[in-house]
Amino acid sequence: MKIASWNVNSLKVRLPQLTQWMAEAQPDIVALQETKLEDAKFPVDELAAAGYRAVFSGQKTYNGVAILTRGQAPTDVVTDIPGLDDPQRRILAATVGDLRVVDLYVVNGKAVGDPKYDYKLDWLAKVREFLAREHERHPNLVVLGDFNIAPDDRDVHDPVAWRDSVLCSVPERAALNAITGLGLHDSFRLFEQDAGHHSWWDYRQAAFRRNLGLRIDLILLGEALKGAARAAAIDRVPRQWERPSDHTPVTLDLDI
DNA sequence: ATGGTAGTAGAACTA
Numbered sequence: 001m002k003i004a005s006w007n008v009n010s011l012k013v014r015l016p017q018l019t020q021w022m023a024e025a026q027p028d029i030v031a032l033q034e035t036k037l038e039d040a041k042f043p044v045d046e047l048a049a050a051g052y053r054a055v056f057s058g059q060k061t062y063n064g065v066a067i068l069t070r071g072q073a074p075t076d077v078v079t080d081i082p083g084l085d086d087p088q089r090r091i092l093a094a095t096v097g098d099l100r101v102v103d104l105y106v107v108n109g110k111a112v113g114d115p116k117y118d119y120k121l122d123w124l125a126k127v128r129e130f131l132a133r134e135h136e137r138h139p140n141l142v143v144l145g146d147f148n149i150a151p152d153d154r155d156v157h158d159p160v161a162w163r164d165s166v167l168c169s170v171p172e173r174a175a176l177n178a179i180t181g182l183g184l185h186d187s188f189r190l191f192e193q194d195a196g197h198h199s200w201w202d203y204r205q206a207a208f209r210r211n212l213g214l215r216i217d218l219i220l221l222g223e224a225l226k227g228a229a230r231a232a233a234i235d236r237v238p239r240q241w242e243r244p245s246d247h248t249p250v251t252l253d254l255d256i
Numbered sequence: 257a258t259g260g261t262a263g264t265a266g267a268a269c270t271a
Binding site for chain 1: 259260261262263264265269270271
């Protein structure tokens with residue numbers, strides 16, 4: 001089975017690209033971020049026509065997450081972190097067959113020291129507690145999404161320029177390490193050790209053409225699933241299309 | 257150099 005994550009930066013704008021990409025890539029599960037759609041406006045019928053069921057947690061203008069599945073319908077859906085009263089729609093957990101899937105749109109944080117940065121670190125700490133409980137209950141855990149953190153310097157086009165800035169700072173990386181420390185493995189690094197592989201490129205300064213990007217979109221696998229991983233990839237093709245998202249899809253092939 | 261581009265909205269905020 002193939003699992004994917006894609007920050008589409010407006011599902012309304014990117015729906016044609018999403019359905020085209022799914023028709024070509026044939027993923028079984030797709031986690032979306034930044035849908036920017038109220039639930040009443042989610043394109044349920046269009047995605048059903050493409051062969052996918054959907055669960056979603058959205059809001060107008062900002063944020064919004066969704067999980068699309070082929071075959072079995074997602075069940076046991078959770079849309080909020082227990083103990084965190086947060087109107088921002090950034091987390092969606094669901095059971096899909098034998099897998100527990102948690103889709104995250106991690107807070108960007110704006111800049112180190114900004115109030116949004118403090119919210120990011122607090123949000124990540126609360127997510128870690130939630131994921132610890134999810135992992136205990138569901139060994140076959142997949143946590144994926146836009147983490148808005150580059151795990152280490154290999155994931156950054158210019159580590160010196162980005163040193164200690166938001167998306168790369170030591171406290172953010174510590175928060176991510178606290179999550180991977182639960183036994184959740186960055187699946188891309190099970191297969192690829194080199195630098196220069198990115199999943200997000202700023203719209204400005206021709207960043208994609210120059211490969212000035214970061215790898216911030218991750219698929220984490222629980223210990224029990226690690227041995228089932230067969231291949232991980234970043235599909236740069238949709239980033240080359242007309243009117244692209246600033247993120248491109250990341251994928252994982254699992255032998256289950 | 258706090259620029260630049262994109263999405264949502266219809267000005268300013270978020271990324």
